[in-house]
């Protein structure tokens with residue numbers, strides 16, 4: 001079976017790294033020859049290269065409103081990483097669904113269809129008001145659903161007309177050559193009942209949050225049943241914090257230092273690979289792996305965990 | 321005094337020559353053996369290049385030839401400027417990305433974050449051409465059913481919010497189209513410079529909105545007297561609000577070593593346009609005042625390319641040879657430079673130039689025309705006083 005492993009870039013993490021304004025001010029002993037031309041996006045590009053060279057399948061770029069935007073980062077890196085899938089996360093409140101589809105089409109055309117869409121979960125009411133988003137709390141799921149329906153609608157048909165609560169379009173849809181690319185794979189998230197039933201109707205992949213195996217098993221079974229009722233299949237994914245070292249005690253020591261949460265997978269390389277393989281056996285095919293310290297950990301995981309994981313999962317029966 | 325010259329990135333494919341129709345750069349026309357980006361390999365298969373690879377070539381040519389950046393247009397069947405700009409950010413060094421953009425299509429707070437992130441990705445090379453749409457079926461295609469003047473009201477409010485959140489935290493706004501409570505960009509993002517705002521639109525509503533928010537008012541080329549009046553009006557209106565408006569003009573050029581060679585390209589191009597096309601007025605139904613002004617420039621019937629010469633070196637048939645506005649400048653390098661000088665004397669503070677093919681012509685215009693500028697302008701300016 002094929003496991004899709006993505007490395008997650010968190011634009012807000014390690015805020016001082018490669019950040020011009022965060023450089024040490026005043027006198028310093030070392031001769032500093034860095035110019036303004038060395039800057040944060042070089043670091044993002046380096047992360048992308050790290051993920052590519054250690055054989056990840058793609059990059060998941062987290063939505064962080066206080067830091068660089070995920071879609072800008074994904075596009076800025078796209079031409080430097082010819083093989084990687086690029087999955088920016090963004091909320092359904094960004095604007096017109098037609099325009100979002102148009103942008104997706106351009107991205108797909110330029111990158112040989114490497115774009116994915118990860119829809120971020122809606123923010124709380126106060127944040128939404130700060131962001132000029134006034135859709136009512138209990139309509140947020142409906143808005144996301146309509147956003148996807150309209151974006152897929154104009155992508156899939158010409159002419160496409162629709163008049164909904166949040167979006168409308170008349171005789172829309174793309175002409176050649178814009179109509180020749182696939183719609184990006186859509187990743188949805190959230191463990192609530194409404195989120196799962198939305199995924200049953202609209203997700204290509206549902207990304208669960210990291211959780212104990214038994215809980216994941218029951219969530220997967222639940223979503224599977226919901227999707228079946230909709231006559232659809234939804235692939236399962238997981239956002240999993242990991243910390244892997246040569247020896248388990250080193251991993252636990254560093255996890256304590258870095259403050260990883262309870263759901264993080266901490267252990268030696270074989271142990272982490274084994275636990276990920278166990279998740280794969282539950283049916284999880286898309287792994288968004290994340291760790292504090294994205295560059296160093298990308299190598300740790302990419303060089304030492306992924307090969308073990310692939311060796312394990314390739315011997316698992318296909319039916320699993 | 322120096323003047324900003326921009327080039328243009330054609331987002332709907334490009335032709336290797338104005339002499340014939342059809343796009344042989346990009347995939348907007350059926351791929352022939354001479355097509356590029358994508359091209360066909362010897363087995364007739366897609367060679368793997370994408371149109372973005374050609375756009376990267378044009379952008380690099382423009383920055384190397386002395387242009388400050390390029391306008392990136394946005395229409396239903398083009399690639400999108402918000403995607404093109406970050407895709408090319410790391411392939412260019414000084415090229416400024418002028419994103420043509422209808423504000424109604426993005427949440428203004430999100431747009432401010434995108435812009436600040438793009439400023440960070442490019443070292444401050446983001447510029448906007450704020451457009452407000454031409455109405456009619458094309459507007460509904462985009463999913464926008466607002467009327468002409470409401471669209472401009474929304475554009476004004478969008479820019480209020482866009483600039484407001486850029487100042488940092490604690491921004492509240494209660495408009496007709498947008499409301500924000502206690503919003504603002506994070507310090508990381510708001511530390512970036514606000515992108516320059518260029519603004520297109522010829523109607524009264526457009527001028528009003530531009531007077532409040534635009535750094536540059538942008539017009540298509542019009543007959544020079546008409547354009548002079550328009551620029552004077554725009555500058556007056558902004559002055560009345562206590563501001564100062566720069567004016568810019570978007571000009572197609574066919575510049576050749578001799579005038580005769582330049583007209584020869586026009587003649588050959590024109591002869592390839594079929595009879596029906598020569599007669600029909602371009603474009604669908606629109607509520608755009610600017611588009612109507614362009615259409616009014618053309619006689620209802622043109623048999624010879626000469627019928628479309630509206631003034632020395634000014635030809636009104638460009639929209640027969642490619643999509644876009646009708647009027648452009650045709651002539652020798654010296655004549656082209658002299659016409660641009662004349663526009664400067666009449667109030668143009670900046671330019672967006674274009675020529676086909678955009679890649680080779682960026683070098684030609686940069687090398688042959690731009691260095692000639694300024695010879696006529698001082699004399700013309702004195703004459704105007």
Ligand SMILES: Cc1cc2nc3c(=O)[nH]c(=O)nc-3n(C[C@H](O)[C@H](O)[C@H](O)COP(=O)(O)O)c2cc1C
Pocket residue numbers: 392393394395420450451452453454455520521522523524525526538539540570607608609610611
């Ligand atoms: C220089 C220039 C460039 C323009 N570029 C675009 C464009 O890329 N996409 C678009 O839809 N409209 C474009 N427009 C058209 C304007 O958005 C707008 O539709 C038109 O000016 C209607 O407004 P008006 O009635 O105020 O003239 C452009 C206009 C000008 C003058």
